[in-house]
Amino acid sequence: MQHRSFADARCPIARSLDVVGEWWSILILRDAFRGVRRFDDFQESLGIARNMLSRRLKRLVDAGLLETRPYSARPPRHEYRLTDKGRDFYPVLMTLMDWGNRWARRRHSAVPLSRLTREPLDPVLIDRATGQPITPATVVMRYPGSGAAS
């Protein structure tokens, strides 16, 4: 039982997609951030086929974004929880959410608010060191063999 791979080891985007690029994986992570932990709850929340859910969870656990934790010994039951690696995926979900709210708007949509101000969030990506916004114009890529290009 393989999963497809984009296999361009030099590209960090391709490597990320190797782990989360399959159908459902990102929505499973979204649910995990919402607090969903159990097999049947994921299944009902997503409407995913049970065998697919089983595979995706396995993959996410193998990749280290989720971990299983027993919450009952008798009967033996466990739940799926985000690891640090999984929690660190949050910015991807937020930028996806923001893009969806900006460009694929619907009348009724979930909106992220600042916990402080209760105002809708306006997420911006900046560089921690310089404070500069990160845009195609402010970034150069450095590829394995030295140099730099846009």
Place this chain on the structure above:
Amino acid sequence: MQHRSFADARCPIARSLDVVGEWWSILILRDAFRGVRRFDDFQESLGIARNMLSRRLKRLVDAGLLETRPYSARPPRHEYRLTDKGRDFYPVLMTLMDWGNRWARRRHSAVPLSRLTREPLDPVLIDRATGQPITPATVVMRYPGSGAAS
């Protein structure tokens, strides 16, 4: 010729994935940001099957992230270019890239640098209004029916 849909219209993440969640779509956008514009160049760069590339490009054009532009009338030829909607997808690619570089590291990997300092970027998501970092702890979601939850 349908494409699958997650169909949860209230979730902006699901709506985004409706457009870019299929295999290859995100890597096509990545290549577009790198400057790739022509069918055969995408095909060679990605190693994608030509009929799949054709479908994905069509979908991305229909969804408004790419547009076709003739660059020669005789012979009739066109290229694919990012629209504003497509360019606005950049933060998703950057957060994916950052996650990949942090958690799926390889010896030789492309790394984004600040154009100013030529130092590796350390992308952080902040709220434009408050300047606060955006993390699960600083966000509450507002769902269509009023209230708020984590």
Place this chain on the structure above:
DNA sequence: TCCACTCAGTTTCATAATTAAACTCACTGC
């Protein structure tokens, strides 16, 4: 003891998506 129920899957089979390779079509340049 028997029966119904829960959770977390697995199995089976039908349907849909993806791939590789070959083919099309409108040109150009020799």
Place this chain on the structure above:
DNA sequence: GCAGTGAGTTTAATTATGAAACTGAGTGGA
């Protein structure tokens, strides 16, 4: 003419996905 280019389609074989039924360890009640 004839080979070559760019941008795709078509076809047939391979994979992935989905729906529904089934499994297995255990609980709780009659």
